Amino acid sequence: MKVLVTGGAGFIGSHIVEALVDSQYEVVVVDNLVTGHLKNIPPHVRFYQQDVRGNIDDLFAKEEPDFVIHQAAQVSVSHSFIDPLYDCEENIIGTLNILQACVRHNVKKVVFASTAAVYGNPVYLPVDEAHPLQPISFYGLSKGHAEKCIHIFAETHHLDYSILRYANVYGPRQDARGEAGVIAVFIEKLIQGESPVMFGDGKQTRDFIFVKDVARANVAALTNGNREILNIGTGQEISILEIIEQLATITGKPILPVLRPGREGDIRSSVLQNDRAQLMLQWSPCHSLQKGLLETVHYYQQESLAGMRG
Ligand code: NAD
Numbered sequence: 001m002k003v004l005v006t007g008g009a010g011f012i013g014s015h016i017v018e019a020l021v022d023s024q025y026e027v028v029v030v031d032n033l034v035t036g037h038l039k040n041i042p043p044h045v046r047f048y049q050q051d052v053r054g055n056i057d058d059l060f061a062k063e064e065p066d067f068v069i070h071q072a073a074q075v076s077v078s079h080s081f082i083d084p085l086y087d088c089e090e091n092i093i094g095t096l097n098i099l100q101a102c103v104r105h106n107v108k109k110v111v112f113a114s115t116a117a118v119y120g121n122p123v124y125l126p127v128d129e130a131h132p133l134q135p136i137s138f139y140g141l142s143k144g145h146a147e148k149c150i151h152i153f154a155e156t157h158h159l160d161y162s163i164l165r166y167a168n169v170y171g172p173r174q175d176a177r178g179e180a181g182v183i184a185v186f187i188e189k190l191i192q193g194e195s196p197v198m199f200g201d202g203k204q205t206r207d208f209i210f211v212k213d214v215a216r217a218n219v220a221a222l223t224n225g226n227r228e229i230l231n232i233g234t235g236q237e238i239s240i241l242e243i244i245e246q247l248a249t250i251t252g253k254p255i256l257p258v259l260r261p262g263r264e265g266d267i268r269s270s271v272l273q274n275d276r277a278q279l280m281l282q283w284s285p286c287h288s289l290q291k292g293l294l295e296t297v298h299y300y301q302q303e304s305l306a307g308m309r310g
Contacts, residue, residue, distance in 0.1 A: 009036030200262030
């Protein structure tokens, strides 16, 4: 079975590619490398440097994928406020283009990367899939619209799908410059011998899920969870202070963060209920925070050493 991964040169996409290869799928990647890197793709995986908003029919006709895992997107919440049209083009029009190609080329199923940002400020915790959709960013809004497009395609063209709403994903290859990557930012600062900046009292919580668990959920969604919208998180609320404590234990160094006032608009607490994903995908996250952080710290240390060697 052949899987086309859009955005497969990116942080999460590249881990999905690896998980698919490990599960004996044939994998093809399309990515325009706007934020992704060629070095993230295993050498034997076929790669097309192409934009998902452009003419993608030739690629589909040539490769005839059985499944599409659609990760390519504009992923920055803050950038979505600067240029909402770009989010619209990338996340809605790009998705529509992929959906049309899927229908024209008889793709069996599309798995879509959505986000907890579609919920906005939680009205209750943990956030389940029935929680109201009240996005507070153009990023969340664009992803919510893309989800609706997928629904309509499923109804009108019988295209199967799974929509996976990811919590805060962390792990190797995350870009420390992305504002979603607080763990990557902290680790990079620590490796550079600098203090990380902590906004507010550090008691704000998030649901941090290790990237390899997200990749496994995507692989599981090829065969399970058809026509489902599923939260992909750990179900555990972790505070920023807890992250700092765990990183101090792992690195063996005390961490004294630089304190800054809380940022306006930051959500206080967030955690996703993952029961439905566990049931429908026959999946559960298997990396504890400690294990995931250890692997992530190790990755950034290796990268730093490689950088020093030139
Ligand atoms: P990323 O920026 O590392 O990956 C996105 C990839 O898509 C990059 O390789 C980029 O080059 C590619 N891309 C972007 N626009 C493209 C286009 N028009 N045509 C072709 N390729 C294009 O980001 P990521 O964190 O790996 O995000 C992957 C997916 O997961 C996204 O859809 C994102 O919205 C979703 N998501 C991420 C998080 C998180 O915490 N990182 C949380 C929720 C949802």
